[in-house]
Amino acid sequence: MTSDNDRRRGLLARLRGRPAARSRGRRRLGAAVRLFAALMLAGGAYTVFAPGAQAQDNPPLTGAAAEGKALFDVSCVTCHGRNAQGVEGRGPSLIGVGAASVEFQVSSGRMPLARQEAQAHRKPPVFTDEQVRQLGQYVQELGGGPVVPGTEDNLHEDGNVAAGGELFRINCSQCHAFGGGGGALSSGKFAPSLHPATDRQIYAAMLSGPQNMPVFGDNQITPEQKADIIAYIQETLKTDQDPGGFNLGRYGPSTEGLAIFLVGIVALVFASLWIAGKS
């Protein structure tokens, strides 16, 4: 090992002369310069490679999305957090839920939420259709996700009612009931009535699977089949004239049982009181 040391010392001696000859001051200065250079290098490399603070604004939002962000920052940010990243225990992240989800939740008045409970209720909407589109655009540009196609209000023009009926009974009636009036789920959750829902809301709900509803993506129920289902809901369930008379709320045999006592038995008990009284 001594020979190695000699050779290295020889090399340094040729460049800088004898090390013992360097003054203490110069040695200190050199160390400082080297440290500074190393720091500059590391800092520079970090600045070049690390994501900068301004990187999140890229790519810049489109005009509609910027409008949506402005609305979001006023009405939604409390629960969904800054940049829709969600707030623990208050509201989920909206990144990747897509414009379909926004369209369903906001246009049906479910969002903004009235209070934290098992499930959001339909309310008169707070935002106009234009504002809903802007909010949707904003959430869409944040992280993508499903979108209701087009801007048309009528999505069931080409729908086949009979095919839609079969699909409805197989996929929807378990929760929304045979008449579309809705039904109970566990722990205060429920499948809402379909009667106030618009075409776009039903379509958006199938795409985004809001609350407890499963997602019916385009690979499970094709867009044509979705149109069939919407056609069945809008053309048959909502316009069914109830040929048998008052439909008792279409709650099935429960209200029929109530009716036979409240109407049938009550009427006939009064009749028997009347007849027995005539003696």
Add this chain to the structure above:
Amino acid sequence: MKRRKFDLAATPGKAAVGVDDRFQVATPLRRLLNKVFPDHWSFLLGEIALFSFIVLLLTGVFLTFFYEPAMTEVVYDGSYAPLQGTPMSAAYASSLDLSFDVRGGLVMRQMHHWAALLFMAAIVVHMLRVFFTGAFRKPRETNWIIGSLLFWVGFLAGFTGYSLPDDGLSGTGLRIASAIMLSIPVIGSWLTSSIFGGEFPGTIIISRFFIAHVLLIPGLLLALISAHLGLVFKQKHTQWPGPGRTNGNVVGERMFPRYALKQGGFFMVVFGVIALLGGLFQINPIWLFGPYEAWVVSAASQPDWYVMFLDGSTRLMPAWELNIPIGDGYVIPPLFWPTVVLPGILVGLSTMYPFLEARHLKDRKSHNLLQRPRDVPARTAVGAMAVSFYVVLTLSGGNDVIADKFQISLNAMTWAGRVGLLVVPPLAYYVTYRLCLGLQQHDREVLAHGVETGIIRRLPDGRFVEVHQPLSAANGHADGHGELDYVGWVVPKKMNRLGALGPAVRGFFYPIEKPVEAPVSPGHPPVEPRPERAEIGSGESRH
């Protein structure tokens, strides 16, 4: 030639004599037509069931003309557009045709269904009347048993009828019935496969249920109803106690003409109510449920109301599976207890009740007089307990609909049902018992002191007493008190006009006041009465 005069007035009499000469029916017919029935509104409840059964037979016959009891697959091409081109069973297709293409078919179907619900409801209401008044006691225990059987046979009739349209709802009901049968230990699988002809649903069940529904069960119902009515004739109707009514007589109206006419009228009323229900209220919209497919189960799939208590007991039952370590292990599913054991206990208890009560009270006498519910607090309270038990189960049977429409958690509904099933009946027993005792007490008070008048009198020593109107002439008591015996009938609780002051303020909607006659003092001009204020009106005088 002398013309024979045709005497119209004598024709019926002559015809009757002619009939009697040939068949000798006058004597038995006189007995029958003079038979006396006691009159009380609560005795007409059973008739509602009888008359709805007649409506069931009439509408049911109409339905059989068009219904096709087959499970062969057809493609629907009737007039209900949303199902056109859908493959379905012939039974369902013919039910749809009945609803949409047969003239008057839908109203007949709906009347049939409403009449079925009314039949069962009237049976239950009639049964409650018989129970709470003690009409089931000796000698009428047999009729009580027949009545209970009528409920269960009606239950079967309803269930088989519910299954016939073969829509989504009836198939779901059938699936549950097959599961219940499968849950019976040892014989379950044999029972199910023999009824369904193999695996559920098979291809035979609709035809089998059809023949059961239109022949076997109605035949059985008809036989039981005949026996029921025959026994009422033979044993005579019970009556309420009261003046002139004893355990050994029947006070009331003769069968002919008054009773028969009233019954005829009441049949028309029942028919009318069923027709109104069938025409105004939609029942079981089979076209919305679609054809039955095993993978189609709608929310709010409930049985008709009289089966709903079984649905409720199933929903309340915890998932307790009984594993019996025999061989590879034998499992008794939790479904067995609420749907097989519970109804079994209910049938046993309800049919045997007359004997249980007689044994408990050591009562071997014959009773033709009814008891007011308040006079037998223990029985009334047991009845209230049974009713509340049934009501909790029935409400639990529809608990998803209640939870959804009243925005209650379904889990809370289930637990409320579980707790309620154990807590409510004893509570109902206690409350009813106390109510009966309170009512008895008040009856005795009135018999002892008379009817409350609301008039408070101040005595010379400053005390206040309420004046009572005695029910009878004072016998020895200066204050009108006389002990009257309770005869088991209504005690008057409201004062009659006799001996009481007229109403303090006259007028029904607004008090009619007359100005007091002004006193006339000597030397002063008489005080003018206040001029009557006239309403602004048409100008015509009100007087």
